[in-house]
Amino acid sequence: MRKPWVIKTDNKHSVPVNVDCVAIDQIDSLPVEDVAYWLIDMRIWQDGWQTLCQVRRHLSPKVYLRPVVFLMESMEMPAEIQKAADGHINLVSVDNAILEDWVSRVEPVNHWINHLAHVDEAQDTNIAFKVLRLITSRNMELEPVTTVRRNSGYVYPILEPLFGKRDTGVMETLSFLESQHLLTGKYVSKAHYCSHCGSAFLNFKESCPHCSSDDLAVDELVHHFKCAYIAEMSEFKHGDHLQCPKCERELRHIGVDYDKPSMVFHCNQCSHTFQDPKIMVACYNCGRSTEPENQIVKVIQSYSVSAIGLNAAEYGLEALFTNILDSELRLYSINAFHDFFHVEAARISRYKISSSSLAMIQFRDIDQLYIKLGGRAQEVFAELSAIFKSVLRQSDIITARNESIFFVIMTETKKQEAYRAIERLQEDVVALFKNNLDFSPQLVISIEAIDEQMDLEKTLEDFLGNHAV
Amino acid sequence: MPFEGVINFVNGLSAGQILAYFWPFFLLDMTRYLFLDVIVILIYIPKRILNKARFLNARKRLYKELPLISVIVPGKNEGKHIPRLAYSLDNQTYKNIELIVVDDGSDDNTATICRELERKGKIQCFIRNEVRGGKASAANTALKYSNGKYVIHIDADSHLAYDAVETILLPFYMNPNIGAVGGDVRVANAEETFATRMQAIEYLKSISTGRTISSELNILRIIAGAHGAFRRDVLDRLYGWDVGPGLDGDITLKIRKLGFRVVHEPMAICYTNVPTTFWRLAKQRFRWDRSMVRFRVRKHRDVLFPSAQFNFANFMATAENIFFNIILDIKWCIYFIQMVVFYPDQLEYIFIINYFLYLMANILEFVVACALLHLSLRPRDYFLAVFIPLIPFYTGLFLRIVRTYAYLMEFLYGASYMDKWNPWKVSRIAKREKL
Ligand SMILES: [Zn+2]
Ligand SMILES: [Zn+2]
Ligand SMILES: [Zn+2]
Numbered sequence: 093m094r095k096p097w098v099i100k101t102d103n104k105h106s107v108p109v110n111v112d113c114v115a116i117d118q119i120d121s122l123p124v125e126d127v128a129y130w131l132i133d134m135r136i137w138q139d140g141w142q143t144l145c146q147v148r149r150h151l152s153p154k155v156y157l158r159p160v161v162f163l164m165e166s167m168e169m170p171a172e173i174q175k176a177a178d179g180h181i182n183l184v185s186v187d188n189a190i191l192e193d194w195v196s197r198v199e200p201v202n203h204w205i206n207h208l209a210h211v212d213e214a215q216d217t218n219i220a221f222k223v224l225r226l227i228t229s230r231n232m233e234l235e236p237v238t239t240v241r242r243n244s245g246y247v248y249p250i251l252e253p254l255f256g257k258r259d260t261g262v263m264e265t266l267s268f269l270e271s272q273h274l275l276t277g278k279y280v281s282k283a284h285y286c287s288h289c290g291s292a293f294l295n296f297k298e299s300c301p302h303c304s305s306d307d308l309a310v311d312e313l314v315h316h317f318k319c320a321y322i323a324e325m326s327e328f329k330h331g332d333h334l335q336c337p338k339c340e341r342e343l344r345h346i347g348v349d350y351d352k353p354s355m356v357f358h359c360n361q362c363s364h365t366f367q368d369p370k371i372m373v374a375c376y377n378c379g380r381s382t383e384p385e386n387q388i389v390k391v392i393q394s395y396s397v398s399a400i401g402l403n404a405a406e407y408g409l410e411a412l413f414t415n416i417l418d419s420e421l422r423l424y425s426i427n428a429f430h431d432f433f434h435v436e437a438a439r440i441s442r443y444k445i446s447s448s449s450l451a452m453i454q455f456r457d458i459d460q461l462y463i464k465l466g467g468r469a470q471e472v473f474a475e476l477s478a479i480f481k482s483v484l485r486q487s488d489i490i491t492a493r494n495e496s497i498f499f500v501i502m503t504e505t506k507k508q509e510a511y512r513a514i515e516r517l518q519e520d521v522v523a524l525f526k527n528n529l530d531f532s533p534q535l536v537i538s539i540e541a542i543d544e545q546m547d548l549e550k551t552l553e554d555f556l557g558n559h560a561v
Numbered sequence: 562m563p564f565e566g567v568i569n570f571v572n573g574l575s576a577g578q579i580l581a582y583f584w585p586f587f588l589l590d591m592t593r594y595l596f597l598d599v600i601v602i603l604i605y606i607p608k609r610i611l612n613k614a615r616f617l618n619a620r621k622r623l624y625k626e627l628p629l630i631s632v633i634v635p636g637k638n639e640g641k642h643i644p645r646l647a648y649s650l651d652n653q654t655y656k657n658i659e660l661i662v663v664d665d666g667s668d669d670n671t672a673t674i675c676r677e678l679e680r681k682g683k684i685q686c687f688i689r690n691e692v693r694g695g696k697a698s699a700a701n702t703a704l705k706y707s708n709g710k711y712v713i714h715i716d717a718d719s720h721l722a723y724d725a726v727e728t729i730l731l732p733f734y735m736n737p738n739i740g741a742v743g744g745d746v747r748v749a750n751a752e753e754t755f756a757t758r759m760q761a762i763e764y765l766k767s768i769s770t771g772r773t774i775s776s777e778l779n780i781l782r783i784i785a786g787a788h789g790a791f792r793r794d795v796l797d798r799l800y801g802w803d804v805g806p807g808l809d810g811d812i813t814l815k816i817r818k819l820g821f822r823v824v825h826e827p828m829a830i831c832y833t834n835v836p837t838t839f840w841r842l843a844k845q846r847f848r849w850d851r852s853m854v855r856f857r858v859r860k861h862r863d864v865l866f867p868s869a870q871f872n873f874a875n876f877m878a879t880a881e882n883i884f885f886n887i888i889l890d891i892k893w894c895i896y897f898i899q900m901v902v903f904y905p906d907q908l909e910y911i912f913i914i915n916y917f918l919y920l921m922a923n924i925l926e927f928v929v930a931c932a933l934l935h936l937s938l939r940p941r942d943y944f945l946a947v948f949i950p951l952i953p954f955y956t957g958l959f960l961r962i963v964r965t966y967a968y969l970m971e972f973l974y975g976a977s978y979m980d981k982w983n984p985w986k987v988s989r990i991a992k993r994e995k996l
Contacts, residue, residue, distance in 0.1 A: 301680065313690070313702065317990045320697035320804045322705055338800035349990060353666075353690035353698075356706070365686050365706050368676050 094128035094202060096161070096191055099147065101132065101139045107163065109186055116146045119155055125206050128195040129159035129178065137169040141253075144176060148226075148253035151215040156222065156254075157205045157229045159198035172239045175249035178230070204229050208406060217496075220265050221405075222254055224274055227397055228405035234266075234395040236280055243377055245283055245292025246392050266395055274401035277393035284373070285388040291377035294387065298357065298369035305361035308369065316343060316350050324356075420477040421490055429491035432501055433548050441544040448542045449510035451500040452555045453517075456534035475524055483517040499552065507541045514539060570910040582904070582911060585896050586918045594922055597774055598929050605777050606933060612735075619734035623727070627657050630726060631709030631793075635663040635699030639717030640671030642834075647683040649720035655727040659685040662717075663703045666693030666984075693984045696786075697808045701801035712796055716787040719749065719833035722937075729790045729829035740795040740821025741813065742829070743781065744788035745769050745937075749832035752941065756842055758948050759955045760835045765930045765942070766923075769827050773933060776825035779874045783810045784823055788831035795821060804991050810852070817875050828937055843963045850967035890965055919953040 098113045107113070111131060114122060130147055134140040140162065150156040162180040174180065178198055181190055205211065216222050227234050227250075236246040248262060255261050269275040283292050299306040311324040314334070321338035328334040334343035334350070343350045357369050374381045397405065424432065436448050484490065489501040502510045518535045525532035538555050540546065580587060632650060634643070643662060650658055662684050664671050671689075678684040686706050690699065704712060711730060715721070729744045746768050751761035768785070775781040784791070786809040799815050802808045813823055836842040900911055927949055931938065 313705075315690075315694045315698050317694075317987045318804070319800070320695065320701055320802055320808075320987070321800050322694070322698050322701040347986070351692060351694075351986070353692050353694050353702075354688060356688060365688075366679070367688055368679065 094126050094195060094199075096128050096131050096195065097122065098131040098133070098163075099143050101136070101143050107131075107133050108183065109163070109191065110188070111191065116143060119147075119150065120152075124152070124154040124158070125211075127158055128202060129161045129198050131161055131163055131181075132177070134162045134164045134169065134180070135183070137173060141173055141176075145253040148222075151217060153208060153214050153216055153225060154205060154211055156216070157201070157225060159201050161194055161198075170239065170241055172237050172241065172247045172249045172252065175237060176252050200231065201229050204231075219254065219261075220269055223251055223265055224269055224397070224401060225405045226250060226254065227275070227395065228402060232396075233278075234275075236392050236394060240293075243289070243291040243293065244285075248395075263390070266393075269401070270393075270395070272400075273398055274404050275395040276398045276401075277395055279391060280394050281392045283390055283392050284384075285390060286373075286375040286378060286380070287382055287386045287388055288380050289375060289378040290388070291375050293376035295374040295376065296384065297372050297374060299372045300357075300359035300362060300364055301366055301368070301370045302364040303359060303362040304370070304372065305359055306372070307360040309358045309360060311356045311358060312352050313354050313356060314343070314350055315353050316341070318349065322353070325352075420481050421484065424489055424491045426491050426493065429489060429499060429501070430548060432489045433542070436501055436503060437542050437544045437546060440542060446504050447506050449502045449505050449507050450540045450542050450546070450548075450551065451502055451510055451514050452538045452540075452552065453498045453500070453514065454536040454555075455496040456536060472524075476521065479517060479520045479524065483513055483520065493552075493556075497556070501542070507539055510539050567910050567913050570907065571914065582907075583915065583918065585892060586915065586922075589892070590919075591922065594926060597778075598770065598926060602770075602774075602929050602933060605773060615735055616731055619731045620727070622734050623655075623730055628710035629708055630655065630658045630711050630713060630730070631661055631703075631707030632658055632713045632715055632726070633661045633663070633700065633703035633707055634715050634717050635665060635696060635703050636717040637665045637693060637699075638667045638669045638671055640664070640667065640669060640674035642718045643671075643675055643678060643684070646715065646717060646720050647678055649723075650726075651683070652723055653721065653726045654724045655730070658726060659707065659709060661686045661703045661707050662688075663699040664689040665696070665699035666690055695804060695984055695987045697802040697804050698987075700786075700808070704796055704801045707793070710793055711790055712793050713744075713790045714786055714788075715831065716833060719746070719787055719831050721788075722830040722832070725788075725829045725831055729788075729826050732824050732826055733790070733792065736822065736824075738820075738822050739824055740792050740816040740819065741784045741823045742790045743772060743776070743784040743813075743823065743825040744790065744829040744831050745772075745825070745827045746785050746787045747830055747832050748835050750834050750837065751945065754837045756839050757835050757837055758945060759952065760842065761942075762923075762927070762945050762948060762952055763956065763960075764835075765934070765945075766926050769934055770926065770930045772825035773827045776823075778877075779822065780877045781823050781825055782813060784813045784816075785809055787833050788829070790829075791816075792821075795819065804987055814875070817872070820872075827934060830937055839959065843959075846960065846963045847967045847970075850964045851971040887968060890961070890968060893961060893965075915957075916953050919957060920950060923949050923952045 096111050098107050098109070098111050099119075100113055100115045109131070132140045132143050132147075144160055147158070147160060148156050159178040160176075162174065162177045163183050163186070164174075164180050165183045167174070178201070179194060181194065208214070216225065230250070232250075234248050234250070237249055238245060239247050241247075244263065248266070251262050266275060266277075270277045284294055285292055286294060297306040298308055300308060311326070313322055314325050314328050315322045316328075316336045316338065318341060319336060319339040321336055323337065325334075327337055328343060335341070336343060341349075346352070354367065356365055356367055358365050371384050372381050373384050373387055433450070440446060440448055480490075484500065484502075487503045489503070491499050493499065502513065505513070514537050518537065521535060522532050540551060574582065634646065647660060650660055660683070662675050662678075664675060664687070667689075672687075675684055675687040675689075679687045688702055688706060690702065694702075700714065711733065713726065713729065725744060729742050732739050732742045746764060748757060748761035748764050750757050752758070772781055772783075789809070791812075795816055796812075798819065799812065802812050803815075816823055836845050900908060904911060927946060931943065
């Protein structure tokens with residue numbers, strides 16, 4: 093039977109439950125598959141929130157996917173924070189029965205996590221993949237929740253700890269997953285965003301078309317049928333009844349002896365009179381005012397995992413980039429790559445007339461691409477592949493360790509030449525991103541001359557050890 | 562030969578017989594239309610020349626003061642005409658003008674057009690009444706939101722000559738007792754059809770010349786809604802216009818009752834589009850003629866009777882109008898019966914001679930109009946003279962039949978209460994209140 097573990101937070105209170113405690117940096121030493129859920133003390137919710145973020149940002153699916161239950165004393169925290177956990181237990185009434193009840197309630201999630209293939213050694217670095225797995229493991233419809241604590245006005249509470257303080261990224265990641273048909277979106281609402289800063293906190297104001305002031309008075313016009321007199325309602329008010337200032341008759345029944353044909357705005361600043369006020373939108377965040385037609389309108393959706401998504405969450409998100417590269421360049425499996433390497437190393441040392449090089453390339457922050465590009469990521473990956481294709485030759489052997497780490501055997505290429513080729517690749521990649529986005533993934537490069545003494549395994553491990561995150 | 566017969570017939574008539582045969586012309590029409598025309602033109606034109614210095618002085622004072630002028634345009638489904646009107650205001654010699662347009666429940670794209678002009682600053686204030694309230698309430702809405710010292714009321718389907726605003730304001734600066742000034746209305750689409758040519762000649766006679774004379778005699782009874790300038794303080798005292806039709810004549814009379822003078826300024830020109838077919842013209846005149854009965858005879862009958870406010874000029878303005886329009890209309894029936902009963906054999910001759918007499922009168926009137934207006938006439942206006950031989954049929958038959966029918970309907974049924982001019986909600990109240 094699995095059991096809950098309390099994760100120690102920074103605050104000095106001791107937790108009044110009979111449950112084992114673990115510090116966040118000691119988590120790796122636990123038999124995590126036996127953890128039913130993490131208990132987090134939320135009496136100082138800001139501290140508890142930090143702990144939750146650390147859990148969700150762990151790379152091991154056994155850790156970050158594990159259910160989290162809050163221990164709470166009061167409900168005094170923002171709703172979207174409270175909803176970021178799988179559940180909450182009241183500290184005042186907590187007892188073993190409740191704790192055990194939660195063990196069985198979250199069991200389906202734990203079951204799903206523990207049956208994942210390679211779950212012990214897996215390191216989920218791709219944030220889109222983590223999002224997909226988190227939603228899938230909960231078997232939930234991901235619902236947006238309105239909030240005033242985020243500029244976007246909407247959050248998906250359970251995803252928030254994955255992204256932490258970053259305000260953008262959630263929507264873009266979801267839209268990327270939807271574009272890959274891994275998630276299915278369903279319309280919930282529409283929201284307007286400031287075109288300058290993306291804030292959802294907008295103040296729609298009627299303003300004067302002459303002087304832009306929003307200090308306006310609204311008047312209702314009254315038309316007395318009998319004498320054709322028209323004036324504002326206030327001119328007709330006479331004690332508790334309406335009396336026409338022109339003909340002094342009493343106005344009795346609207347529609348019978350008078351009506352209200354229109355409304356008129358009056359600017360208190362410049363005295364202009366008009367019916368068609370200019371609508372202006374002021375942003376609470378950046379303070380700028382713009383016309384409504386310049387606002388960005390986004391559809392807010394709820395998401396559920398599609399059949400393809402279910403499969404991808406279990407067996408791994410098919411690396412999009414490597415797929416595209418494969419169709420353009422032909423990627424070899426890591427085993428085939430090993431074989432090629434040994435043949436090449438033997439050939440070089442036997443004839444000693446030529447030299448070949450091993451290039452190791454890593455794209456840092458490639459998951460940022462999903463975040464920045466959403467559904468457009470695919471196009472950019474296609475362009476990236478084209479760059480690979482233009483720099484590398486038909487005789488080069490490429491393999492991908494994952495979608496951000498590539499190894500290339502460059503045959504008949506001296507180390508210097510290989511260096512120049514990979515530099516060109518780097519320049520082209522930087523140019524591609526500079527032209528399209530103000531963001532460029534960092535390229536980490538290492539080049540070695542191939543000889544028989546080289547231990548491929550160790551070289552690759554060194555590279556990963558030095559550079560991989 | 563009928564012509565010979567006519568000569569012989571005329572030669573055989575004694576003075577008494579001439580009067581017996583042609584009394585409507587010699588006793589009534591000649592007196593009014595010719596005698597008055599010639600006499601007054603002999604006075605008016607020289608006076609205008611002598612007053613040149615006063616005009617220049619008034620102009621100087623107008624430009625020194627440079628008051629804000631509100632041009633108000635109430636109307637329904639008139640959006641298509643507004644851009645041209647706004648353009649003609651932009652090109653006025655007088656510059657301190659605000660344009661206020663009131664859309665009285667249009668069901669076309671009027672609001673779209675006007676909102677666009679408002680955004681561009683061509684219209685200073687555009688008010689749309691979602692529900693139609695009638696022309697008077699629309700004019701009152703415009704008045705409500707105008708800020709000018711003088712208010713110029715213009716129909717949407719007309720546009721102004723480049724100096725019309727300046728010219729129509731001058732009388733206010735020549736005589737502080739003037740409460741309203743009527744502007745001249747000319748036909749904009751004269752060349753369009755035969756019907757519009759007839760109306761162009763008629764307007765020159767009855768508006769340009771006729772109102773100038775009435776004004777000179779101080780019996781002017783109408784400031785046309787198509788083009789009229791009002792002192793704002795006077796309009797405010799009256800709380801604007803009353804329920805139409807005939808609201809133009811109505812407010813003119815009310816201004817006179819307040820003791821102000823109203824005058825016509827023939828050189829302040831506004832061009833308006835007139836009905837292009839005789840059928841539409843008949844419908845327009847039917848509406849105008851009925852309102853005549855309603856407002857002069859019913860609503861303002863007080864001016865005809867001695868009272869504390871009795872004023873001889875007001876009495877004359879109303880009496881002249883009622884007499885010449887209604888009594889003279891009945892006169893034609895009497896004349897017609899008289900001729901058929903007593904002179905059935907000479908009907909042919911009588912008709913030809915009457916035609917000849919009225920043709921001569923019309924030619925003379927056209928000449929008088931040209932003398933009065935020559936500075937403001939365009940070459941094509943003179944060309945209208947070719948159509949004068951047809952005018953006796955137009956005024957003597959067509960307009961007379963329409964008018965007789967309208968008077969009859971109004972006296973018998975009070976038909977104008979049912980008019981489409983006003984929305985039903987207003988007509989119903991007007992009828993109940995015997996307005
Ligand atoms: Zn009233
Ligand atoms: Zn203003
Ligand atoms: Zn903003």
